[in-house]
Amino acid sequence: MVPVLALVKSNWEAIEDQPIIGKDVLELLSSSMYVNPLSIYREYVQNAMDSIEEAIALGSLAVNRGRIDIIIDAQNRQARIRDNGTGIPRNIFAKTLIALGASKKRGTKARGFRGVGRLAGLGYCKELVFRSRAEGEKQVSELRWDCRRLKALLANSQVKLNVDGLIKDLVRIRHLTTDGFPARFFEVELNGIMRHSGDYLIDTRQVHDYLSQVAPVPFAPNFAFAKRIHDELSAHVSLGNILIYLNGSKTPIYRPHADEFEIRRGVRDRFSEIKFLDIKDSDGHLAAKAWFLQHGYHGAIGSGALIKGLRLRSGNIQIGESNLLDELFTESRFNSWVVGEIHVLDERILPNGRRDHFEQNVYFNDLLNKLRPVASELACCCRMSSLSRNAIRQFESLQVQVKSILSILQQGAVSPVQSHKLKKQAIMILHRMDKASSHPALTLEHRRKFTLIIKRLQHKLREEEVSKRRHRILKQMPSSQQKIWERFITLLYEYSPNKIAAKTLVDHILRRLQ
Ligand SMILES: Nc1ncnc2c1ncn2[C@@H]1O[C@H](COP(=O)(O)OP(=O)(O)O)[C@@H](O)[C@H]1O
Ligand SMILES: [Mg+2]
Incomplete structure (x- = not known):
């Protein structure tokens, strides 16, 4: 319903009151x-x-x-x-x-x-x-x-x-x-x-760390990718590269990137490669330039490293924090696994007054949409690396199991029936290792290494099959006594939760029997 007032014909007039702008x-x-x-x-x-x-x-x-x-x-x-x-x-x-x-x-x-x-x-x-x-x-x-x-x-x-x-x-x-x-x-x-x-x-430390991330300061001269980033960006981005000296320090504040970084306490990684990307607007003009540093993707990078996350910059000043682009990732946690920057060039994409985000408009949205596939690709690296780490962990745990069986066989103290059982068990584990070694997330290098390990273990197992090894001390015993000891040692292994500890115990016992 149109209100009745609107029907009364009247022109819009300027106001005469002074606007009050309160304190x-x-x-x-x-x-x-x-x-x-x-x-x-x-x-x-x-x-x-x-x-x-x-x-x-x-x-x-x-x-x-x-x-x-x-x-x-x-x-x-x-x-x-x-x-x-x-x-x-x-x-x-x-x-x-x-x-x-x-x-x-x-x-x-x-x-x-x-x-x-x-x-x-x-x-x-x-x-x-x-x-x-x-x-x-x-x-x-x-x-x-x-x-x-x-x-x-x-x-x-x-x-x-x-x-x-x-x-x-x-x-x-x-x-x-x-x-x-x-x-x-x-x-x-x-x-x-x-x-x-x-x-x-x-807090000088806090101010230093904050400005090293946010301000338009240069990269540290010993950062291996500094020159390449500078060369790639300088024609398009007003980098500033301003020298800021804090509390009379001789060295200026540098960006926090270094060739090596700490993911979390005690876990370090290195940058291996850099990728650059030009993002065009719908008219084909350059809207942003981005770089991403490749590394091992071993997990979420801690805040202390000051480099985590895809970050946005305008005039080489960081806009918002490291989590600004979390929403681009289907699993937002993966943004903390990556290291990269997007320098916005499109003059229609402006930081808001607080510089904690950009003004929301179609151009900014367009940029976000162009970045989505990039985030997916990076998330894929994270996921693959996570899968690969699981496959490696699984392979290594199976390897430990085969090695422990081999060491029991090489000791030659369990009964022939048990020895046969152990060999069958080892063969089955080797099959599982073979499967783990061909996991698609593993690098070619890992696969080659794992195949070699399997071959070596298979060879050793075959040697045990051929040799029908008997421990020297047991061989010297009358056969009835030998059988009793073998039965005892087999039981000892069977009921021991830790085969390695059990083997050490059996070694000690055999030495005493000498
Ligand atoms: N370090 C400075 N050197 C010279 N002029 C300055 C400096 N800081 C501020 N000004 C002047 O004060 C004005 C207001 O600064 P500011 O409130 O930060 O707004 P803005 O940077 O958006 O112009 C600037 O436009 C500039 O003219
Ligand atoms: Mg200002």
């Missing part, structure tokens, strides 16, 4: 935005990256000379992220840093574009300070957000400020004539970092 918006844009507090380092690194790339483009910074220095002072609960990019000139310093969601970067090659990332620290410290000096400036500009006061004002229902009023209340600016700062720089300082579970923000 809570600031909370939504800062602390409520990010699930993982470490995201704030990603946001400040992203800003530094954009600025460094701009400085290089302007010719005020040499290529490869951009750097970010992060200093974490855990004792004083303080962190500082400094870069040598363009800085922000004094005349636009305050305006730029108090704007909300008005980034000039949208539509450019820069990694930021929503104009809110720099507020990420607001919810995590008592005071957030931005400092900068642009090329040729004498003074350092400094802008301070009073985050403690922000918290108090937000919590107070009596305070009816809108965003403008709130920002004016909280923000202070000054200009310093001071030595001790670089000629051109930008830095963010978080003072009085709040305690939260894990206290990751002042």
Whole structure:
């Protein structure tokens, strides 16, 4: 039913009321935005990256000379992220840093574009300070957000400020004539970092591991596949390869990949090969470039290795976490078995404001659909490897059984009837080994090795059949006594759950009979 009101003819008119943008918006844009507090380092690194790339483009910074220095002072609960990019000139310093969601970067090659990332620290410290000096400036500009006061004002229902009023209340600016700062720089300082579970923000190890996965940093120089990945991607992806130094370290933060990695405690594996894949959009244009590292697929890789999972990147910044693409796998656990990255190139596929996922649209969906068969293929590697490991385990356990029978036969102390029984048993186990050795999941190398083992065991068994071996001590006994001992030893083996232990016992007894 059409409501009656709709029938009254009336034109749409513009509203005259000023929209109220309440103070809570600031909370939504800062602390409520990010699930993982470490995201704030990603946001400040992203800003530094954009600025460094701009400085290089302007010719005020040499290529490869951009750097970010992060200093974490855990004792004083303080962190500082400094870069040598363009800085922000004094005349636009305050305006730029108090704007909300008005980034000039949208539509450019820069990694930021929503104009809110720099507020990420607001919810995590008592005071957030931005400092900068642009090329040729004498003074350092400094802008301070009073985050403690922000918290108090937000919590107070009596305070009816809108965003403008709130920002004016909280923000202070000054200009310093001071030595001790670089000629051109930008830095963010978080003072009085709040305690939260894990206290990751002042944990150098956590910050290092987080940025090594997420930030656009280079691969470690001794990682064997570093150059190939770089060569394959660099023509299409703005890799950044920024040098980030943490707490004055001489070596920058590298991506976490190495030739060898730990799957779980005590189990290591190596990368054997790399595969690259171009993913095209429906018009045939390159939408993403992917790489996958092949290895033994021995199981789910632990989080500690920092490399597990097919991960998505945009502008060489990781979007979301290692489990973002779990849904592509029919058995989601297999995503933790694989190591690979997909660099999104299609400009219509954009990270969301939190950078924890992509904006949902047909282009992103299309990309996911193209990745599904890739995930199936990788899952197949995992499954085959799991099956192959089972087949190997089965073969090896059967091998142990045949070897134990052989050692009893070689001892020559059981009755002839029992010896005959044991030989038949060994033949049956060898049949099962033969079957296990031809399992389709096994590599050719394994199959060859297993066939050889079977042949050797068959040969030894045949030798026992021919020799009709009798133990030296038993042979020296009168036949009636010999039979009693053989019967006893046969029973001993029969009732012993551990044939190897039983054989050692029989060896001892026979030695005493000498
Ligand atoms: N490290 C920096 N160097 C120079 N300018 C910066 C830096 N960080 C932030 N800015 C300025 O502040 C603006 C807002 O940053 P941000 O809130 O992170 O939004 P976005 O990165 O999406 O533009 C940037 O567009 C840039 O002009
Ligand atoms: Mg930003």
